[in-house]
Amino acid sequence: MxxxxxxxxxxxxxxxxxxxxxxxxxxxxxxxxxxxxxxxxxxxxxxxxxxxxxxxxxxxxxxxxxxxxxxxxxxxxxxxxxxxxxxxxxxxRAPVLLQYCSETEDRVHAGASDSSLADQELKKTLDRALKNRFERTVIELRYVYDYTPTEIAQKLQKSINTVNTSLLRAKKHLRTYLLDSHQQRQQILLHKERQRV
CATH class of the missing domain: 1.10.1740.10 (RNA polymerase sigma factor, region 2, helix turn helix motif)
Structure with a gap:
């Protein structure tokens, strides 16, 4: 040089x-x-x-x-x-973190009008599938906002084991919910098909 x-x-x-x-x-x-x-x-x-x-x-x-x-x-x-x-x-990423804070818990959906229709549908699905607020937040941070489990643990001030366990549970609940809703649709379609015949 x-x-x-x-x-x-x-x-x-x-x-x-x-x-x-x-x-x-x-x-x-x-x-x-x-x-x-x-x-x-x-x-x-x-x-x-x-x-x-x-x-x-x-x-x-x-x-x-x-x-x-x-x-x-x-x-x-x-x-x-x-x-x-x-x-x-x-x-x-900041608005997502605010949703988990206990101080802003009552104002979680205040910015919903700004989000797109797909985001709203995703939130509805997550709300229906995951009753646990922490699991919902962890899944959203991981798969919507691409945080690593380590980053999630730091942001939410939880241990990495807690975050990984919550991710596993949330994925299990989501899988079950999606399979159940898919089976229900199949049954409805089958029922409609039988009514036509």
């Missing part, structure tokens, strides 16, 4: 949180970072995100392989893009 002495100095200044590095970040990097934030429609938390991204740059600067200012800017843009994407993902 052929870094100029001036560029090496800039990298060192970023590592040390030097004022000149802050000037570089504010003047040459921040405008493009803010553009990425706006493109992700996260303008309501622009300054917070900028601070989080700066912190990530400071933490990860040792892994940076850039050998010029332009490469460094691209590296920071990449960090920004991934950070914004992760923020959006976590915001999409």
């Amino acid at each position: 052929n870094r100029t002495s001036e560029f090496k100095k800039l990298i060192q200044q970023i590592k040390e949180h030097d004022g000149e590095a802050d000037t570089f970040l504010e003047a040459k990097v921040k405008p493009s970072v803010l553009r990425i934030i706006r493109n992700h429609r996260l303008t309501y938390q622009e300054e917070d995100l900028w601070q989080e991204i700066r912190t990530q740059v400071w933490k990860k600067i040792d892994t940076c392989l850039a050998d010029s200012e332009d490469c460094l800017k691209n590296w920071i843009r990449s960090i920004t893009y991934h950070h914004c994407r992760n923020v959006l993902r976590s915001e999409k």
